[in-house]
Amino acid sequence: MIGFPRNVANQQTAWARRRPYPTFAARGMVAAAHPLTVETGVHVLRQGGNAIDAAVAAGLTAAVVMPEMCGLGGDLFALIHDPRRGGVDSIHGSGIAPRNSSVEQMRRHGGGDGRKMPYQGPLSISVPGMVDAYFTLLDRYGSLPFASVAEPAIAHAADGFPLQTLGAGAIAGSAEVLARDAAAAAVFLPAGQAPTPGTIFKQTDLGRTLHQIATDGRETFYRGDVADRILAYLGEVGGALTHDDFADHTTEVTTPLSIDYRGHTVYQTGLPTQGLIMLGALNIIEHAPAPLDPLSAGDVHLMVEAKKLAYADRLRHAGDPTFVSTPLDDMLSKPWAKDRHASIDPTRAGASMLAGQHQSGDTTYICVVDGDGMMVSLIQSVSSAFGSGVVGGDTGVVLNNRAGRGFTLEEGHPNTYAPGKKTMHTLNCFLIADEQGRPVLVGGTPGGDGQPQWNMQTIVGMVDAGLDVQAAIELPRWTSWPGTDPLSIDNPFELRIEDRMGADTIASLAALGHDVRTVGAWSAGGASQVIVRDPTTGVMAGGSDPRVEGSALGF
Numbered sequence: 001m002i003g004f005p006r007n008v009a010n011q012q013t014a015w016a017r018r019r020p021y022p023t024f025a026a027r028g029m030v031a032a033a034h035p036l037t038v039e040t041g042v043h044v045l046r047q048g049g050n051a052i053d054a055a056v057a058a059g060l061t062a063a064v065v066m067p068e069m070c071g072l073g074g075d076l077f078a079l080i081h082d083p084r085r086g087g088v089d090s091i092h093g094s095g096i097a098p099r100n101s102s103v104e105q106m107r108r109h110g111g112g113d114g115r116k117m118p119y120q121g122p123l124s125i126s127v128p129g130m131v132d133a134y135f136t137l138l139d140r141y142g143s144l145p146f147a148s149v150a151e152p153a154i155a156h157a158a159d160g161f162p163l164q165t166l167g168a169g170a171i172a173g174s175a176e177v178l179a180r181d182a183a184a185a186a187v188f189l190p191a192g193q194a195p196t197p198g199t200i201f202k203q204t205d206l207g208r209t210l211h212q213i214a215t216d217g218r219e220t221f222y223r224g225d226v227a228d229r230i231l232a233y234l235g236e237v238g239g240a241l242t243h244d245d246f247a248d249h250t251t252e253v254t255t256p257l258s259i260d261y262r263g264h265t266v267y268q269t270g271l272p273t274q275g276l277i278m279l280g281a282l283n284i285i286e287h288a289p290a291p292l293d294p295l296s297a298g299d300v301h302l303m304v305e306a307k308k309l310a311y312a313d314r315l316r317h318a319g320d321p322t323f324v325s326t327p328l329d330d331m332l333s334k335p336w337a338k339d340r341h342a343s344i345d346p347t348r349a350g351a352s353m354l355a356g357q358h359q360s361g362d363t364t365y366i367c368v369v370d371g372d373g374m375m376v377s378l379i380q381s382v383s384s385a386f387g388s389g390v391v392g393g394d395t396g397v398v399l400n401n402r403a404g405r406g407f408t409l410e411e412g413h414p415n416t417y418a419p420g421k422k423t424m425h426t427l428n429c430f431l432i433a434d435e436q437g438r439p440v441l442v443g444g445t446p447g448g449d450g451q452p453q454w455n456m457q458t459i460v461g462m463v464d465a466g467l468d469v470q471a472a473i474e475l476p477r478w479t480s481w482p483g484t485d486p487l488s489i490d491n492p493f494e495l496r497i498e499d500r501m502g503a504d505t506i507a508s509l510a511a512l513g514h515d516v517r518t519v520g521a522w523s524a525g526g527a528s529q530v531i532v533r534d535p536t537t538g539v540m541a542g543g544s545d546p547r548v549e550g551s552a553l554g555f
Contacts, residue, residue, distance in 0.1 A: 002264065002434065003441055003462050003469040003532035004541050018522070018546035022470045025554020027371040029540045030058060031529035033069075033364050033446070033550035036161060037062045040152040041368055042553050044144070051374040052080070052141040053149050056134050058366050059380055060153035060210070063130070064203060065161055067188075067382075068170035069364040069446065072209070072221070073125075073230075073392060073399035074382035076133040077269045079256055079431040081375040081439040082141050088267050088431055088439060090256035091137060095127025095249050097403045098240035099420040105240070106417055107409060117404045117417060120177060120389045122239035124404025126423065127249050128397075130380055135218045136251040141374070147214040154214065157207030157396070160200040164549050168197040170362075174385045183233065183391035184398070206396030223247045226395055233393030256431075259283055259332055262290060262463050265433040269379075271321050275428040276331060278452035280310035282459065283337030284344075291464035294457060294475050295501065297508030298346065303460065304480045304495060304514065305344040307453050313340075319414030320422040326414070349493070349513035362386075363427060363446030369531045369540050377429040377442035430455055434535070443469075443530035445545070450479050454526045462530075469530040469543030476501040477524035498524045522547050 005022065023029070028051070030041030041058035049057070055078075063071045076093035101123070107114035109123050118124050138146055163171075171178070172194040178184045179192075187203060188194070195201055212220055220226045227246045234241055256267040259279045266282060268275030284306035285292060292299040318326045330336050344350070363381035381400070382388075388401040406423030408416055415424045428451055429444030441462075445454050454477060461472030478497045495514040497506055500521045510516045527548040533540045542552025 001532070001534055002432065003472070003530065004534065005468040006466060017471065017474055019470055019474070019544070022468050022541040022543050023552040023554060025540050025542070026538055027555050028054070028369065029531050029542045029552060029554030030054060030366070030368050031531050031542045031544050031550070031552035032058055032062065032366040033527040033529065033545070033548045034062060034066050034164065035549060035551065036065045036156065037366065038551050038553050041366070042555065043152065044149060045370060046555060049149070050143050050372065051368040051370040051376045052137050053144040054370070055366055055368040055376040055378050056137055056142065057149035057152060058368065059134065059378060060150050061156060062364050062366065062380070064153045064156045064206065066167065066364050067398050068167065068174065068385045069362045069382070070380040071382050071387070071398040072131055073128045073387060073397040074130050074380055075128065075400060075402060075425065075427065076130040076378065076380040077273055077425070077427050077429065078137065078376060078378040079267055079269060079429055079442070080141060081431060083373045088256050090254045090269050091133055092252040092254060092270070093129035093133025093136070094272065094402070094422055094425060095129045096245060096420050096422055097126050097407070097417065098242065099245055100242050101240040101419050103409060103417055110409065115409055117407050117409060119404045120384065120401050122234055122237045122388065122390055124388045124401035125234070125239060125241060125390065125399045126403040127241065127245050128400060129249060129251065131213065131221045132218050132249055133251045136253065140253065146217070150210055150214045154207050154210045157203045157210060160202035163195055163197055163199045163201045165197045166549055168195055168199065170385055171195060174389070177389040178386060181237070181390045183393050184386070184389055187391055187396060203396050205394050209395045209397060222249055229395050230392035230397060237390065257328065257332065261286055261459070263435045264463060265437060266459065267431040267433070269428050271318060271326060272422045273425045273428045274314060274452055276318060276328065277310045277314050278428060278430065278455050279332055280313055280337070281306040281452065281456050283332065283334065284309060284341045285460070287338055287341035292460050294460050294465055295505060297505045297512070300478060300505065300509060301346070301349070301512050301514070302344065303456060304478065305350055307456070307480050308350055308493070309340045309343065310452070317414060318424060323418060323421050324414040347512065363448070365429060365444040365446050365527065365529055367442040367444065367529050367531050369442065369533050371538065373533060373535070373538070375431060375439055375442045375533070377431050377444055379427045379429045379444050379446070381427055381446065426451060428452060430459070438535045440535055441530065441532040443528065445526040445528040447526045449482070450525050453479055454528060458528055458530065469532055469541050473528045473530060473543045473545050477526065479524055496524060498522065
């Protein structure tokens, strides 16, 4: 069974594990990167809610207790398996760039002599999709009303919660950005100071906004009073979003992308997310003899080169499907992957990313599984730390910078800026079905362009190396930079590796031509969470990334 320990000896690893064993449960489980998020989800499951109810409650709590990562002003994507319906659905909750804007306006206010988007600030904001996505999830799959699942988040906002170390550090690290916006400074820098770890942190305005949404529904956020107040403030500070942009927003429910990897069906979120990158890379490495060893220099080299090729394909071909025709069938086909695999030199690192030819950051991840087998793989984000650095006036809503971070101003690029267009998203998450086609595993991680790479490494750890979910998450992690971020795409490649990988492996990778930069033992980034469920017994095993403050808990 993928992700389950095969025996006690199987749990021994080449490194000292921070969390020696997976967590097991039978009636329900939540894995997330913040303790209050996990606690909220488990509480809802214990009270009789299903996996969707728990995931939305956990996500709303995360929007309060992890404002640097996510919030009501951000976006959301999810994969859902509802055993009552069968199959897997993909939920796309992202919004468009302002229609009342222009490329010229972005050039004037961006950087790089008119070549870069405004990275943060009011012009970096796209329509937030998360709130509508929550209501879509509950309406389609849930058993509890929004007002019920929002209660814990409202309480945390109104009454306050003790700031964790990472959260306090994020505020301090973003103080300069937050100080530029009066509304953001009022929330996060009271008396001009960043709060310290353990501070009881209140967000009174956000609590009122959540209560208003719980009372009046999604209409108030997109067409009513909350929208009016957000847009009035943006008008004062130079934003371009309009009432029509907000009012016209809808969440998409679509068929996910999928491939076969060594007998397992791997599902991913579709465009405009980067789910195709992880699937493309898995397709490429599947052409190597199985199983891969995630700690060997040769197989790490293969995965790094597959990553480069998959990212190049995304940059060359992918964009908002409303504006761009992306050859997904070709890009996710086995012949395409075979050609890409054949282009990899096993003796030398590639110095550039060459796309295949078609013929014709900051984020948080939550997964939940309930006793009936409903599975939720959910990722939400405001993009960079604290998004745009703008809070929507007296609503307390941190607004994303997805447009500023995601779009390019390069003419002819599939992801070039256009009014009313959705940018490509770093967000993605996965769900895996076993050899019989039964959905058994959900997983994901935050981390911008690190996401597809780290998700691939976790999957290889479980499928190829036979590691349990916790051990696969704890594998010494590598990250190949740059990815797709327009700010860094022109930088030379470097390979950042946790120094637990081992001196011989690191030296061998350097000898292959990789520009290796070692980082601390647990410092590569990410916050992976994985839950696997045995479809025969119903027992779940959960793993949670020790690089952050979360956990996997069940009952």
